Amino acid sequence: MLTELLSFRGRYKILHMTWFAFFLSFFVWFNLAPLATQVKADFGLEVSQIRTLAICNVALTVPARIIIGMLLDRFGPRITYSLLLIYAAIPCITFASAQNFTQLVISRLALSIVGAGFVIGIRMVAEWFPPKEIGLAEGIYGGWGNFGSAGAALTLPTIGAWLAFGALNPQTGEALLNWRLCIAGSGVVAALYGILYFFNVQDHPPGKVYQKPKSARGLEVTSVGDFWFLMLMNLPLSGILGVLAWRLKKVGLYGDNTLYLVWAGLAALYLFQAYNCLVVNKDLLSGRKKYPPKDRYSFSQVAILELTYVVNFGSELAVVSMLPAFYEGTFALNKALAGMIAASYAFMNLASRPGGGFISDRLGSRKNTMAILTAGMGIGYLMMGGVNDGWWLPLAILLTMACSFFVQAGEGSTFAIVPLVKRRVTGQIAGNVGAYGNVGAVAYLTIFSLLPEWLSGGGEQTAAVIAQSNTVFFQMMGVAALIVAFMCWFLLKEPKGSFAEHHEGEEDESGLNQGSEIPVGMNPNDII
Template identity: 30%
Template structure:
C-alpha cells in the first residue's frame, strides 16, 4: 500500500489534519477496545465465586478471550487492504459491542465462555490501528506513530484493571446493587461506549491523507481491489513475516496473558492478599495489575522511538538489532518476575518486565511497515495474530493442574529468550536498506506536518 502526502512529524495538539485525526481516533478507539476486551479480567474473582468456576474453567475463559482474535486479526488485515481502515474500524466497534454488553446476561459457565470468546474479536482493532497510522505517517516517524497509538490503546488494559474494581465497588456502595448486578452493569457501560465510538470513527476519519479508498479508486488515484489480490498468500510466503509472528507472540502474547491472569495471580500467590478482606484484596490486586498495563502510556512508544533512532543510524538493520535487544531483556525479566514471592519484590519486577514487554511490542511494529508495503494489511494481520496465538498456547499452561502459575511464567520466560535469537535472521534487500537511510528523523520546526502529494511515498 503506498500513498503520498504522509505526515513527517507527530504534532499531538493537531486535530485538523487527516493524519493526526486518524492518530488520535485510532489510539482512542483501541483504548476502548482494550478496556472492553479485558474489562471482565479484574472482576474474575467475583465471577469465579458467583458461578463456582474451577481452575480448569477459568483457564478456558483465559484461552477463549484471545482465541478468536487470531482469526479476527487475519481477516481484518485482509479487509483493510480492500475497504480501508475507516469502514473496518467502524464496523468492528459496533458489532463487537454486542457481546461486550451481552456477557452481562451470562448465568452459567457455558454462556459466559461463549460471550468471552465473542468479545475477543474486538482485539482485531489493533491491526486496524497499526494499518491506519502506517499509511498516514512517513518512514522517519512511522515507528513512533505506530508504537504510540498502540501503546496508548493498550493502556486500556491497565486502566480497566483499576477502573472496573472501582466502578464495581461504587455501584454496590452508592447504588446498592448486588455483586452480580454490579459486574454486569460494568460490562454494559463498556459496550455502549464502544458502539458510540464506532459511529464517531466513521464520521471523523478518512482512510488516507488524500481521501477514502472508494473515492481514490473512483478517481483513478488508487489501484482497484483486484490489484491487492493474492497479497495474503504473498505475505504468507515471506519467512520474515513468520519470524515477526513468533516475536509478537513472545511480547504481546505475554502482555495479553498477564492482563488476563494478573489479578488472580496476586490474590492466589501472595500471602499479603490471600488473608486480606476480599473486596480490599480485589482492589489492591487490580491496582497492582493496572500498573503493568499503564506502562503503555510511554513504554511502547519508547520502543518505536528507539527503533526510529536506530534506523536513522543503521537503516533497517538498526531496527532489527533494537528489536533483538528488547525481546532478549523481556525474556530475562519474565524469568525474574516468576521467582517473586513477596509484593515488595514482585511489583518492581513486574514494572521492569512491563517496560521490556511494551518496548518489544513497539519495536516489532516499527519493522512491520517495511516487510511488504503492497501487502501491509496482510502482514500486519498475520504478525498481530501471533500475539493472540501465543496467548492461547500460554493459556493451556495456566489451566494445567500439574504446572503452577509461577512455573508457567518461568517456562514462558525461557521461550521468549529463545525466540529473541530468531530476530537476527531478518534481512532486507540492499536497496531497501539504502532507501530507509535517506530520510533522517526530523523534529520540531525541522519537519513539515504533511508533504505535498507525490513527494513522499512510503
C-alpha cells in the first residue's frame, strides 16, 4: 500500500480526495483562531467574549456528529460530504459580514456543525480499503486531514495581511489583517471543492453493495441489555452541552432563565434521541426480533472506543489550547517562540495518526495496539505533569512530541477498529465515537479553567498556583488514560475479521466469492 499511495487512481484517488475534504472542513472550522486578535480589535471585544466565540465553535459539533452519522448511513458519504462542504460557505460568509457580537455568536454556532465532517470520511475510506489495510488508510485520512487546523494557523495571517494591501494599525504599527475576506474566502473554497468532490468520487467500488441500516433514526443494537447501555452512554452527549450552556451564561451571554430553558431543551433533545432509538429497536425490545449470533455486535465495544476517544482526541484539543501558555509561563519564553514549540504537538499528526493505524495493521492485534498506545499516552501525560522551570527545554520539547505521538497514534488505532464493529451502522458508530472526543475536550477544558480557582481557594491566582494547576491537569489526563488502557486490555475484544481481505457481510450482500465474480455456491467449472 505504501508504494501505491503516491498514485491518484482507484481507491487512492478516493483516499486523497477524501482526506483533503477533511482538511478543508478543519481549515474552515478553525479559521477564527489565527485571526482572533484582529476580530477582537475590530469589534472592541473583551477576552471573555473571544473565549465565548471559541466555545461556540465547538458547541454544536457534538450533536452534529451524531446527526451526520445518521445521514451518512442513509445517503452515503459522497452526497453527505459534498453538501456539508457547500454548507460551510453560508456561516463563513455570515460571520465575515457580521456587524455585532450576537451575529458573530450565531454564525459561529452554525459553523461548528462543519466540525462533524470527520466522521463522513471514516465510512468512505472503509468502503474502499480492506480490513487488513484499514488502519493505515484511516490514519492517513485522519492525520493529514486534521492538519487543516494547523494549515489555517500557518496561512491565514499571511493571506489576511496580503489582502489588507500592507495597511498598518496607526496605534501599534502592526500589520492589519483582512479577516473578513479570509474567512469568507475559506468557506467559498470549501464549497467549490464540495462540488468537485461530488463529481469525482463514488460511495463504493464497482460490484460492492453499500450496506444501510433499515432505519437511520437511531443506532441499531442487537440485545436488550445493549439498548439500555446505549441510553446510558447517550447521557454525556446532552450533558456536556449543558456544561457549555453554563459556561456561556458565566460569561454573561444570557441570564439564569435562558440557561434553564436551554437545559430543558437539552433534556428534550435527549428524550427525542432516546425515542428514535426506541423506534429503531422496538422489535428487539418486544421480543419479536432476535439477531442470529453472526449478526450481533456488542455495544460495550463501542462504549470503550468512545472512552478511548475521550482520552486521546479530547485531551489533544485541550492540550493544544493550553500548551503555548504552558511553555510561555514555565520557561519564560516569548509568545512567538512558545507558539512555535507548542505547534510541534499538532505537527506530529502528519505522521503519528497514520503511524498508529499502520502499527494496528502490522502488530496483529488491534485491541492490544489500542491498549499499549493508550498506556503510553497516560505515562507521557504523567511525565509532563512533572515538567517545571528546572527542566532542560529541549528535553521538555522531546517529551511533548513523544506524548503527542502516543495521543495521535491512539486516535489512529481507535478508528482502525471503528469501521470493523458493524459495517452497516459504521456512520452512526463513528459519529458517536467522534462526538465523545468533543465531550472529552469540553470536559477537560472546563476543569482546566476551574483548577486555578479551586487550588487557590478563591484567592489570588499566583504563578505558583498556575503551575500547580498545570501539573494537576496533566496528571488527571494521565490517570484517565491509564484507566482506559486497562479497559482496552481486559474488556475490549478483537473485531471479527480484523485482518481479512474483505469486510464483514460483503460476500452475503454482493453474492460474490472473495476476490472473484463467481456467485457464491457456483462451481467455477460450470462457467463456460
